[in-house]
Amino acid sequence: MKYYQPQSVNEAIEIAYSSQGIFLAGGTDLVLQMQKRKIQPKALIDLGRIPELHEIKETKEYIEIGSMATFSEMGKSKLIAEKASSLWLACQTMGSPQIRNQATIGGNLGNCSPAADGLPPLLALGTEAVLISGEGEKQMPLADLLGQTPLLSPGTLIVGFKIPKIHLLSGFAKLGRREALAIARLSVAVALELDGSKVGNVRVALGAVGRRAFLSDSLAHVLSQREFNESWLELGISQIQGVVRAALGDRASAPYKRVAVAGVFREAVxxxxxxxGLDK
Amino acid sequence: MKKRGIGLGCAWYGTGYGNGFPDVSSAFVEIHDDGSATVLTGAVDVGQGSNSIFAQIAAEELGLRAEDICVNTADTDVTPDSGTSAATRQTYNTGNAVLKAVRQAKSRLLIYAAREFSCPTPEGIELKSGYIGVKGDPSRRMILGDMVFKARLNGERLISAESSTARSTPVDLTTGQGAPYWPYSFGCQAAEVEVDTETGKVKVLKVIAVHDVGKALNPTQVEGQIAGGVTQGIGYALLEELELQKGMIKNPAFSSYLIPTALDVPKIEAYFVEEAEESGPYGAKGLGEPAMLPTVAAVINAIDDAVGVRITSLPATPEKILQALAEKKEELG
Amino acid sequence: MMVIECIVNDKKYVLEVDPQERLLDVLRNHLGLLGTKEGCGEGECGACTVILDGKTVNSCLVLAGQAHNSVITTIEGVGNRQSPHPVQKAFVEVGAVQCGFCTPGMVLSAKNLLDKNPHPSDEEIGVALSGNLCRCTGYDKILRAVKLAAEEGK
Amino acid sequence: MKTEVVGSRALREDSWGKVFGQTKFPADVNLPNQIYGVVVRSPHPHARILNINSEEAMKLEGVAVVLTANDVPHNSHGVLFRDQPVIADYVRMVGDPVAVVGGETMEIAREAAERIRVDYEILPAIFDPEEAMKPEVPPLHPELQSTNVLYHLPIRRGSMEEGWAKADVVVEQVYKTQHVDHAFLQPEAVLAYLDERGHMVVQTATQYAHYDRGEIAHALGFRYSQVQVKTLAVGGAFGGREDISLQIIAALLALKTQRPVKMENTREESFYSHSKRHPMTMYYKTGAAKDGKLVAMQAKIIGDAGAYSSWSINVLRKSAVHATGPYEIPNVEIDSFAVFTNNPYTGAMRGFGAAQTVLAYESQMDLLAKKLGISPLEIRLRNCFQVGSITATGQELTSSVPLDQCLAKIAPYFRREVETP
Known part of the structure; x- marks a missing residue:
């Protein structure tokens, strides 16, 4: 097996094309799958040495996060804490310190586990994914990307994420079996705009409810343009329980999750x- | 909603192999020319710290520090059989064997020293702080090593082999009557929990553990056993379960067979009661297993106290708790 | 095979490795640094924790290639009998060591915490050690030891 | 008695080596020219082995040897009965070793293990102990018992009729516990070699080196004096290192190849190669009088022994003896059973049978207290053992029974918390 460490995105794309290798981000999932021989790549293209992929920065319209930003880096970023707090919260509880130091947001999308901690917040925040391949660079809503199968065509590199600076308020909660090193059994991210006491543009995303994290259109519809109060919360709970019920059908985990999502939604809010700073 | 509750659990535990099985530990001891000593025993230190306990026992008897004792264990070419490191038996059983062996090796030295000090009986000799001398007469004492060296030059060999056997009888096979174990250890724990009635999640906030140890030979290690036991008990009560499908383990990994992490452990307060067990070394009895027993009961009882549901099958998963809450709601109409 | 260069415990190494090899195997098999333990091989237990470029990682999830041009600290590089690290000293004094299999990883996680945050709160200590499983101690004395080491550093 | 060193917080000598990473666990020792052993395990819970084809494995460069049941001089081990094969030709649980490969590297040995083809005749398997204990079910170990009930201990004390007559309140409940793994952090590992004396040296982590020596000597046909088991640092045990795991297999490989042998379990292999905590189903009925005194208790305890006996008899005995909890009950009827199934075998684990019954008897105490309208603390104080108490097995507790003192220490905390609204 060949191992490459390109210094730039273009170099990485070229190597991917010529070697038919796969991209290695943090490696916390890929290395395990290689150990179990579930994946036996012809070549690995380690993205760890491409400086631009590590950046977390603010531009006029966006918070931009390079795909190789680790969960620790995001979890320590003041920018993310202030302007993408649901993502920041997800970074605090993902895996363990060691995993957070290694795992990247790009890898989280690339691996795309149903329980991926980073995706519900990005969805709720209306994030655009930036991809590049031999055919050039393109930007698309993450929600659309997650609707695609396969997620990425071979040789496509996740460059990073652009979070529009619209949703100043966002929250996240995750239900795991234990307090650390817990895979999400359910996760909920909520983002909204608040105008006085009225909420607008509500976005709710769920994780570990089905094959991939998803954004709920129906919740967005029902919960937007209302007074932000206790009855809004209760409405949200009853609605999200319906969403989970519909998404899980008769899966074994359904009876539990459709009830428990109430507590997770409540905590996310x-x-x-x-x-x-609404509770002071 | 998050609701809090507190639960109590008591337990008892008969230590040793029990039921009349010959529960024997052995130890060899040699006191060296400089007064330091080596203890050989088959007991394995599996991490619980038995080697330190044996060093402390030997040091106590010889008036030395624990670090003056070499404890070499569990090499079948070298050490005598001391039974398994299980059944909460090493402090008690092998501790007794070490104590007997050290006293035996020491007794020759005492006899020799009594002659040296013109003391009519070895009862009048004591070993203390690296010295050997006449009880109550600080002017008549000698560095222990010097006395041992002298004794050896005169042909004394301060070595010994001893065994200790726990008392136990088999129970009657038709009535179960008998005295199967000795001694028994006791303990109780209180657990305070918080139950989330929406997700069914249980968080253990605090555990108070009080255990009967006869005599705490090393309080640090007693506390360590208690905290370790409580944590395993929490795992047993709330998290751990081997999922079997037609005899196949579906979760043979630490990512799916979950044990508690540092963040799952509550504040643990460990206390112990010291009422000497006459048959134990310095009154000690074992604690390894008893430390984890009451936890599961304390947690399960605390869940009931918090939300009024009785979980009867382990582990008390969020699913079981939510289901029990739903059933209770139905019952109440 | 590929050649990697790295600095391990202040010593520079140039090693020929299989790129699929894990850093854990490189440390144990190529360098004989056996203080780094393997408990699960899937990044759950933290027994193989090392400090890589200032951050703790599970060396069972890091490929040799990823360690190229990096600076690594293993337990062998932390302290010794002549001059134990305050964390090591505290672990012994408090009684935070039982079977000892998790200990090297615990010490490294604790050291790394104190390097960055010399006066951590109880919660910060708990979080810093939450990727290191221990089955013997119940964590109680380990958490106390880290706290003691932090206090002694004041 | 006044003591100085005993009772002090003396430091553990071993902790220094452990904090510096110097301590040698079995995975940390190696010898030049060693080969690596890997076990092929059965994916079936009950099967007869018809054929083992190792041709493809032997074709791989660097494979030293493949061993099967026929290669073991005396193919059995076990703590109470030698009912467990070193390498099975008849499989009773998933994970039974059916072949062993020795290779020049761990990778080669693992690759070779995957290439071994085993033909099984799959037999009907049983997983529910209450099903398994029915007399018509064929026994898994006919050499030990004519049914799958390996052990039954009845405890009879007093008169149940009188007991129930005195009971003002009665609670009846079924409790269940699960299979639990010891989850010690250090997976099993062994280094085995013949030394210059021709003695078999086995360096490992065990709970009982002398037992291991006996089992290795028995299986290989050695004198005890020619087998040395040297215990290295043990990375946690909790009962999971009582039975033999890799020790005999490694020694056998060393004997057959005359080379040092290293074996290391992965975590997954570890789950399959040691015992588990017994799951138990416990049927409890307990009665108390108005004054809060326990008057009668009836319990039926069924423990799943899994595929081999290991310590099951002793474990279920301990369950029975401790089934009342630390309380005086004059009228008691307890029946405890250990039952074979095709589940993973169960054996010793911290608590050893007493860790299951505590769930039942302490739950019963709280349920009774609620019915009687007294506090959980009160009902325990009224019934707990004291010096002179007689247990369900008729044993008089003659000294050091300070449960009341323990309860007194916990009481203030408990009362305070209870009073908090």
């Missing part, structure tokens, strides 16, 4: 309120 509570975290949003705290982040927004």
């Amino acid at each position: 509570a975290s949003l309120r705290r982040q927004g």
